[in-house]
Amino acid sequence: MKKIMFFSLMVIYMISSGVLAEETTNITVIIDGEEIQPDDQARMIEGRTLLPARSVFEGLGADMEWDPETQTASGVIDGFRVDIPLGSTKAIISGETEELEVPAKAGRTYVPLQFAAQAFGGSVHWDGKTSTVTITMTNSAPQPTLVLTYDDGYLEDYTDIFPVHKKYDVPGVSAVGTGAMGTVYDRVIGKELEFMTLEQMLEMQKFGWEFICHTRHHMNLSGKILNQPTSFGDTKIYIDQPYQNFYRQDKDSNVEMVIKENEKEEIIIAKGFDKENEEYIEVKNGIEKSYTKEAVVRLSPETHKDETYGNMEDLKSMGLNVKNHGYPYGDNDSYARKASTKYYNSARGTGVDADDPLQKNVHFSDYYTLEDNNYFRTYDISAPSLDYKDHDWIDEKLDKVEEVKGLLIFYAHPNKDVDLADRVEYIIQECQDRGIEITTMQKALEKFGD
Numbered sequence: 001m002k003k004i005m006f007f008s009l010m011v012i013y014m015i016s017s018g019v020l021a022e023e024t025t026n027i028t029v030i031i032d033g034e035e036i037q038p039d040d041q042a043r044m045i046e047g048r049t050l051l052p053a054r055s056v057f058e059g060l061g062a063d064m065e066w067d068p069e070t071q072t073a074s075g076v077i078d079g080f081r082v083d084i085p086l087g088s089t090k091a092i093i094s095g096e097t098e099e100l101e102v103p104a105k106a107g108r109t110y111v112p113l114q115f116a117a118q119a120f121g122g123s124v125h126w127d128g129k130t131s132t133v134t135i136t137m138t139n140s141a142p143q144p145t146l147v148l149t150y151d152d153g154y155l156e157d158y159t160d161i162f163p164v165h166k167k168y169d170v171p172g173v174s175a176v177g178t179g180a181m182g183t184v185y186d187r188v189i190g191k192e193l194e195f196m197t198l199e200q201m202l203e204m205q206k207f208g209w210e211f212i213c214h215t216r217h218h219m220n221l222s223g224k225i226l227n228q229p230t231s232f233g234d235t236k237i238y239i240d241q242p243y244q245n246f247y248r249q250d251k252d253s254n255v256e257m258v259i260k261e262n263e264k265e266e267i268i269i270a271k272g273f274d275k276e277n278e279e280y281i282e283v284k285n286g287i288e289k290s291y292t293k294e295a296v297v298r299l300s301p302e303t304h305k306d307e308t309y310g311n312m313e314d315l316k317s318m319g320l321n322v323k324n325h326g327y328p329y330g331d332n333d334s335y336a337r338k339a340s341t342k343y344y345n346s347a348r349g350t351g352v353d354a355d356d357p358l359q360k361n362v363h364f365s366d367y368y369t370l371e372d373n374n375y376f377r378t379y380d381i382s383a384p385s386l387d388y389k390d391h392d393w394i395d396e397k398l399d400k401v402e403e404v405k406g407l408l409i410f411y412a413h414p415n416k417d418v419d420l421a422d423r424v425e426y427i428i429q430e431c432q433d434r435g436i437e438i439t440t441m442q443k444a445l446e447k448f449g450d
Contacts, residue, residue, distance in 0.1 A: 028132040031059045125435060126169050144401045144436045147444050148424065149173040149348065149411040151326060152214065153180050155194040156414035160421045162204055168428045170438040175214035175326035176201065178314045179248045187251055188243045198318055205320060210440035212324040213344065216311040220244040220329055221336035223298035226291060227279070233286040239297055242273040242281045244329065254284060256303045261295035298335065309343045324348070324441045345445055348409065382412035382420055391426055398430055407448050
């Protein structure tokens with residue numbers, strides 16, 4: 001497993017009177033089959049388990065160092081070094097400076113156990129029944145891995161799903177856009193929808209939740225072929241599902257697009273759509289050229305960049321550590337994939353299983369940094385046709401990822417009229433019983449990436 005080289009995955013908290021609300025707790029810690037004996041009780045701070053730094057570092061096989069002259073605590077393992085100067089808001093990670101979320105203060109140093117173990121390349125399993133943390137640092141056998149992702153950033157991610165993950169101390173992933181935060185009017189649906197607020201997202205990120213880009217306004221990044229030819233002066237372009245580029249837009253918003261056929265192309269301004277009768281995009285000004293059914297309509301390069309790169313930069317400026325992407329509708333083509341490789345570590349689509357009737361008419365995932373032999377499938381666990389009282393379907397997928405010791409990705413839309421929280425809790429319990437690691441997309445990339 002690759003070591004995590006970013007300090008955001010290893011936040012160091014310095015415990016001193018009045019800094020953070022805390023309580024002591026008794027847990028058992030087993031590292032590579034051996035129980036370690038911390039020299040003080042664990043602390044629970046904001047739902048996270050912390051142990052004395054020396055106990056954790058040395059238990060993980062790292063050398064703990066203290067420089068009294070510079071007042072710096074350090075952990076070193078296999079050349080991977082973390083230096084934490086007391087009283088500073090910065091840490092030095094193998095020579096690179098990173099910002100601390102909480103400034104180091106005088107007092108006893110405590111480390112979030114899960115983050116520390118994963119930062120040094122370990123995998124973590126929590127058994128809530130026995131209050132036992134099992135950490136595996138050896139890499140002799142691959143561990144089956146699951147990523148749980150939730151699309152669109154609906155408020156239910158925070159109110160319904162996040163509490164389940166916190167209960168079992170496992171992370172999740174939400175695909176979000178800056179055009180869907182708080183209360184937002186949806187032009188396509190014709191009513192206001194409730195999405196997570198930035199404050200809620202930052203709280204989840206502090207817990208270990210990952211946020212990935214989902215475009216600014218949930219726009220389809222793939223091109224669409226014309227359903228019928230169009231001629232000079234036409235103000236309607238007929239394509240399937242024209243509304244997919246108008247979600248979460250103001251009623252009078254225009255969308256810049258491009259129509260292209262071989263060497264012939266032009267920018268068009270889409271001002272509206274019809275999805276009830278003929279399925280067309282309404283163009284603000286008439287088409288300047290004529291095109292056959294071979295022509296492709298897609299977002300213009302400028303709009304595409306704003307929806308992807310612009311959304312990512314804005315999310316980062318808000319304090320969200322965004323590195324990966326999820327295609328709206330799971331839809332992608334060569335143009336969308338090429339653009340995604342410029343900005344993201346990975347881009348998640350939706351998977352296809354020819355033998356699974358629930359997975360028809362969706363596109364293959366595109367993880368351009370994952371090795372094919374480790375990648376398994378992506379499945380929608382919120383499909384309305386899925387029987388939520390029957391766990392056989394989920395068990396079958398978990399059986400398979402155990403067999404191949406690879407990566408399984410479940411995605412869902414928590415706002416659907418299904419008891420998704422109950423389904424997620426069952427999945428998490430099963431994974432913990434089976435020893436399947438639940439992690440984020442970024443950590444999965446570091447584990448399985450080429």
